[in-house]
Amino acid sequence: MRKIKLHPIYIFPVILVLGLLVMVLSADAQTPPAQTTVYLPIILNGDPIPSLPYHKGIAMVQPQYQEDLTNVGADWYYVWSVYPEIPTNSKNIPMSRCGLFDTATFPTDYSGYVLIFNEPVNREPNGCGITPQLAAERYMLFMDAYSSVIPIVGNNGANGAPWNMDFIDALQAANYPVPEVWGVHLYYEPYYTFDRWKNDIGALMHFFERAGIPQPEIWVTEFSMTSGDPVIFKQMLEYISTLDYVTHVAPFTNRAMYDEPWWPENWSVELFNDDGSYTPMGEVYRDWH
Numbered sequence: 001m002r003k004i005k006l007h008p009i010y011i012f013p014v015i016l017v018l019g020l021l022v023m024v025l026s027a028d029a030q031t032p033p034a035q036t037t038v039y040l041p042i043i044l045n046g047d048p049i050p051s052l053p054y055h056k057g058i059a060m061v062q063p064q065y066q067e068d069l070t071n072v073g074a075d076w077y078y079v080w081s082v083y084p085e086i087p088t089n090s091k092n093i094p095m096s097r098c099g100l101f102d103t104a105t106f107p108t109d110y111s112g113y114v115l116i117f118n119e120p121v122n123r124e125p126n127g128c129g130i131t132p133q134l135a136a137e138r139y140m141l142f143m144d145a146y147s148s149v150i151p152i153v154g155n156n157g158a159n160g161a162p163w164n165m166d167f168i169d170a171l172q173a174a175n176y177p178v179p180e181v182w183g184v185h186l187y188y189e190p191y192y193t194f195d196r197w198k199n200d201i202g203a204l205m206h207f208f209e210r211a212g213i214p215q216p217e218i219w220v221t222e223f224s225m226t227s228g229d230p231v232i233f234k235q236m237l238e239y240i241s242t243l244d245y246v247t248h249v250a251p252f253t254n255r256a257m258y259d260e261p262w263w264p265e266n267w268s269v270e271l272f273n274d275d276g277s278y279t280p281m282g283e284v285y286r287d288w289h
Contacts, residue, residue, distance in 0.1 A: 056288070057250035058271070059222050061257050063092075068254040068272055072286045077250065078115055078221070082106050093152075098128035099138035103145055111148035115183060115221065121160035125262040132163050136170035139179075155183035155221045158200035161207035168211040178213060183221040188236060190227045198239065205245075219248040228268030230280035237288045251285060 057076040058069060069077060075091060082094040082101065094106070095115035119127030120135055130138075143151065154164050168178050184204050188197045208216055220240060225233040240246055256270040257263050271282035278286065 055248045056285070057093075057248060058254050059250045059252040061253045062255045065254060065272070065276070067276070071276075071278075072271060072282065073289075074250075076248070080118055096142075098130060099135055099142060101142055101146070108145055109148065110146060112150065113152060114146070114149045115152045115155060116142065117153060118155045119157065119160065119185065120154070121156055121163040132166035133170050135167055136174070136176075139167075139171070140174065140176050143176075150181065151179050152181045152183045152219050152221070153179040155185060156204075157185040157187065158203045161204050164204075165207045165211045168213070172212075178211075179216075180213075181217045181219065182208070183219045186220055186223040186236075188223075188225045188232060190229075194232070194235060197236070201243070215245050218243070218246045219250075220246060221248075221250050222252045223249070224251050224253075224267075224269040225281065226264070226267045226269055228279065228281055230284045233281045234284045234288075237284065241288075251281075 055076055056072065056074040057078070058072070058074050060068070060077045060079055063077065063079050069075070069091060076093055077091055078093045078095050080095050080097055082096060082105075093113045093115055095118060097118040098120070099116050116139060117128070117135060120130050120132075121127060123129035139151075139153065143149075154160065154167070156164060164182070171178050184201075186197070186200060205215070208214070223236065223240075225236060237249075240249060251271065252269055254270065255272050255274065256268075268279075269281070270279055271285055273279055
């Protein structure tokens with residue numbers, strides 16, 4: 001076997017490298033393995049965690065009872081009118097039921113949310129009964145004057161889904177941007193089944209998809225179980241919690257106005273009794289997180 005001889009000039013570097021290698025291996029043997037911390041989600045009280053944070057609101061027919069908002073944990077409301085204006089009340093979101101605004105009284109530099117139209121497919125007293133084409137004209141005039149607002153448009157029920165699509169068609173024909181946020185109404189009548197109610201949501205979303213908006217941001221600006229059944233109302237809320245495109249909800253309404261001619265007959269939708277105590281549905285909404 002041939003012997004390998006190292007020239008004296010290489011002996012010191014070899015010894016240095018071997019010494020460093022021994023130090024590293026010794027240090028690794030004495031160092032404990034690194035610890036890994038695992039953070040687990042905390043679930044409080046067994047409440048379901050919604051897909052997206054959502055904002056609880058109320059469609060208020062009696063806005064003088066501002067304490068109703070606090071008592072159910074709501075942070076916004078509207079009253080089917082431009083007034084009272086923000087910033088006098090930061091929780092109020094103005095609405096123009098028919099898409100008309102007076103620039104002399106409503107500031108054009110307003111930069112918050114605005115609800116535009118309320119059941120435009122229906123006639124008074126529930127809606128303003130305007131065509132999608134006229135609504136598109138008013139919408140474009142409004143957005144040109146109020147370029148900093150964030151519009152929530154439509155606020156139709158399932159029967160208004162074709163109206164929404166025709167409205168979108170009118171905007172696209174004018175090469176005008178289509179709204180990204182839409183309001184919907186989702187009432188549960190006593191003769192419904194739960195699947196029928198879910199189908200209403202599906203119909204609205206189907207028409208948005210057909211119009212080229214596969215999943216817009218949705219505000220449920222009116223909804224309720226019209227007979228006042230708290231069990232079904234809770235099921236509705238739990239289902240809404242699973243819809244990741246829903247960001248805001250507002251049940252109709254805080255307190256009843258049975259003497260008004262526009263109040264629907266046989267509806268028991270109020271969250272509070274006249275004395276401010278909770279109704280069964282009010283308790284459900286209060287506890288919904």
